[in-house]
Amino acid sequence: MPTESRLVALFADLDRLPLPAEGSWLPSPAREAAAQRRWSLVPRLYVALAAVLLVLLAITSSAVAGGGILDRIRDFAHAIGIVRAGPEGTALVVDGVSISERTIAVYQASIEQNGIPAARARQQALDKAITEVLTDREATRRGVLVSDDEVAAFIAQQRELNASAPPENQAMFKATLDGLGMTEEQYWADPATRSAVRAILVHGKLVELLTPAGGTRVDGEKQLALLVADLKAQAVIRYGP
Amino acid sequence: MAQTVDRSAWEGLYRQEFPTLYRALAAALLDADSARDALQDAFLEGLRRPPRDENVRGWLYRVALRKAHRGRRREKSLGEIAEVRDELDAALDRIEVGSLLRYLTERQRAVVIARFYLGLRHEEIAAALGVRTGTVSATLSQALAKMRLEGGHAD
Numbered sequence: 001m002p003t004e005s006r007l008v009a010l011f012a013d014l015d016r017l018p019l020p021a022e023g024s025w026l027p028s029p030a031r032e033a034a035a036q037r038r039w040s041l042v043p044r045l046y047v048a049l050a051a052v053l054l055v056l057l058a059i060t061s062s063a064v065a066g067g068g069i070l071d072r073i074r075d076f077a078h079a080i081g082i083v084r085a086g087p088e089g090t091a092l093v094v095d096g097v098s099i100s101e102r103t104i105a106v107y108q109a110s111i112e113q114n115g116i117p118a119a120r121a122r123q124q125a126l127d128k129a130i131t132e133v134l135t136d137r138e139a140t141r142r143g144v145l146v147s148d149d150e151v152a153a154f155i156a157q158q159r160e161l162n163a164s165a166p167p168e169n170q171a172m173f174k175a176t177l178d179g180l181g182m183t184e185e186q187y188w189a190d191p192a193t194r195s196a197v198r199a200i201l202v203h204g205k206l207v208e209l210l211t212p213a214g215g216t217r218v219d220g221e222k223q224l225a226l227l228v229a230d231l232k233a234q235a236v237i238r239y240g241p
Numbered sequence: 242m243a244q245t246v247d248r249s250a251w252e253g254l255y256r257q258e259f260p261t262l263y264r265a266l267a268a269a270l271l272d273a274d275s276a277r278d279a280l281q282d283a284f285l286e287g288l289r290r291p292p293r294d295e296n297v298r299g300w301l302y303r304v305a306l307r308k309a310h311r312g313r314r315r316e317k318s319l320g321e322i323a324e325v326r327d328e329l330d331a332a333l334d335r336i337e338v339g340s341l342l343r344y345l346t347e348r349q350r351a352v353v354i355a356r357f358y359l360g361l362r363h364e365e366i367a368a369a370l371g372v373r374t375g376t377v378s379a380t381l382s383q384a385l386a387k388m389r390l391e392g393g394h395a396d
Contacts, residue, residue: 011354
C-alpha cells in the first residue's frame, strides 16, 4: 500500500474520537454576546488611532506651513470624512461659496455607482464640488451662461437614456436612489442634481471656448484642466462649517 | 462594502464540518475544550468576516488554530494551563495514530492532521498555518520520520 494511502487509513482512526454533545457545537448566546462586545471595540480603537495620527499630522503640517493646529485638524477631519456636518450642514466653503453635505452625498452616491470605495468617492465628490464652483465662476466671468431650459432639456434626455439602459444599470441607479432615500422624481428635481447637470453643461461650453482654432476637443479639455488647476491653487478652501 | 453572511447557511456549513474539524483540532491541540472553544470562535469570526472563495474546512481550521493559540496565551498568562481531558486522552490511547501523535510537536501534529485527516493540499496547509509551502513539506518529512521511528509507520 502506498505511504499516502496508509497514512490516510491510519489517520482515519481519528473518526473514533468522541464528539461533544451536539447542543454545545455552537457558541452559547453569552459567548456570542461577549464576542460582539469585543468586535464593537475594534472600530473605536481605529477611531482613536486615527485621532492620534490626525493630531500628529496636524502638528507636523502646522510646524511646516504655519497656521492654527485646530483649523488644520478640523479641515483634515472634514476632508477625509471622519467629521461631517448634518445633511443640511456645510461640507466645505470654496472662496466664500458654501457647499452642503447633502450635495456632497449626492455626488458621492453617483461616484460610488461606478464601484469606487466610499472614502475615495468622498474625496472625488469634494474635488468635483470645488471644481464646479471655480469653473462656474470662471464661466460667468467669460460670459458663458447655461439657462434653466438647457438644464431641463439635458435632464429629460438623460432620463430617456436611463429608461432604455440595460437592467443592471437601472438596478444600480435604483440602488443609488435607495441609498439617498430618494425617488427618481426627487433625484432629478433635487438642487444638487440640477447643479451637477449645470456644471456638466458649463464644462462643455468652456471646453468649446478654450479649444484653440483648428484644435480638437481634447485640446480644449487640456486647456480647461490647466485653468482649473491654476484656479484651485489660488482658491481659499475650508472644510466644514 | 462589507461582505455579509447568511447565518443559517453558515451554520449549516459549520455543523457539517464540525465533527471532522473538532477531532482534528482535539488531536492537534491534545485538548478537547480548546478545540471546541476555538471552533466556536471560528464560527463567530465567520459570521463577522465570512471566508471568500476559500476551502471552508481549511479556513475554519486556520482560524480555529489561531484562536486556540491566542486562548492558550491568555490562559497561560493567568496561570491556568489547561489540562488534557481524560476522555480525549483515553480515546487517543485506544487508536494507533493517537499514540504516534504524542511524539510530535504541536506544529507537526497540525500539519500531518491537515494533510492526512483533513485532506488539505500543501498550499492550503501553508495558508492555514501562515508558513511557506516548503516549510510544510519539511515539517511533514520530519513528522513522518519521527512517526516511522516511533511506530514503524509511514515507510
